Amino acid sequence: xxxxxxxxxxxxxxxxxxxxxxxxxxxxxxxxxxxxxxxxxxxxxxxxxxxxxxxxxxxxxxxxxxxxxxxxxxxxxxxxxxxxxxxxxxxxxxxxxxxxxxxxxxxxxxxxxxxxxxxxxxxxxxxxxxxxxxxxxxxxxxxxxxxxxxxxxxxxxxxxxxxxxxxxxxxxxxxxxxxxxxxxxxxxxxxxxxxxx
Numbered sequence: 146x147x148x149x150x151x152x153x154x155x156x157x158x159x160x161x162x163x164x165x166x167x168x169x170x171x172x173x174x175x176x177x178x179x180x181x182x183x184x185x186x187x188x189x190x191x192x193x194x195x196x197x198x199x200x201x202x203x204x205x206x207x208x209x210x211x212x213x214x215x216x217x218x219x220x221x222x223x224x225x226x227x228x229x230x231x232x233x234x235x236x237x238x239x240x241x242x243x244x245x246x247x248x249x250x251x252x253x254x255x256x257x258x259x260x261x262x263x264x265x266x267x268x269x270x271x272x273x274x275x276x277x278x279x280x281x282x283x284x285x286x287x288x289x290x291x292x293x294x295x296x297x298x299x300x301x302x303x304x305x306x307x308x309x310x311x312x313x314x315x316x317x318x319x320x321x322x323x324x325x326x327x328x329x330x331x332x333x334x335x336x337x338x339x340x341x342x
Contacts, residue, residue, distance in 0.1 A: 167205070171198050171266050176258040199269035206275040216275040217299045219292050220267065221282035225256055 165172075174180045175195065186194070206216050223231075235245035252259070271277040278295045282288040310318065326332070 167202055168266060168270075171195065171202070171270075172259065172262045175262045175265070176255050195265070196269075199266070202270050203272055203275075206270075206272065210274040215299055215303045217295060218271075218275060218277045219295055220263070220277055220279045221288055221292070222279050223282045225253070227283040228253070 209216055235241040267277050280288050280291045
């Protein structure tokens with residue numbers, strides 16, 4: 146039996162980005178029932194499989210939120226026509242060929258099935274603690290602006306801060322600063338101009 150992959154959780158004070166991950170199990174597998182059959186689940190596991198998988202996704206995301214992770218989910222919603230245009234650009238421009246996979250074009254034959262699967266997935270996994278933001282993506286400038294607005298709002302909500310220096314190191318900072326200033330010929334009052342990393 147296939148177990149939906151769980152992405153590694155970002156550590157404390159870190160930002161992690163996941164691309165689809167465990168959602169594939171309620172999208173691709175729903176559109177292609179043969180993939181579900183290949184999982185050879187016991188009969189009991191096949192009953193209400195989709196409700197269970199949606200619940201497991203929601204439970205996983207609830208677990209993350211309960212442990213201090215701010216979950217932000219963005220779906221870029223591209224029209225079939227715009228997708229065809231972008232595929233042609235990837236084919237026609239050799240420097241973009243790396244983005245292209247012939248299997249993506251084959252999957253276009255299942256467009257309506259995918260739209261139903263997206264609708265089901267969005268309605269079952271958009272929760273109060275981890276809502277979905279569906280962004281129209283036919284115009285890149287708009288999808289980038291809208292996605293940036295969602296992320297800025299999330300960052301304001303979590304109010305990120307630079308980490309404080311380790312107290313054990315803080316005592317050494319003055320000594321190291323004096324050594325570096327002496328190397329540069331600076332006096333205590335002088336600072337280094339320009340932005341340093």
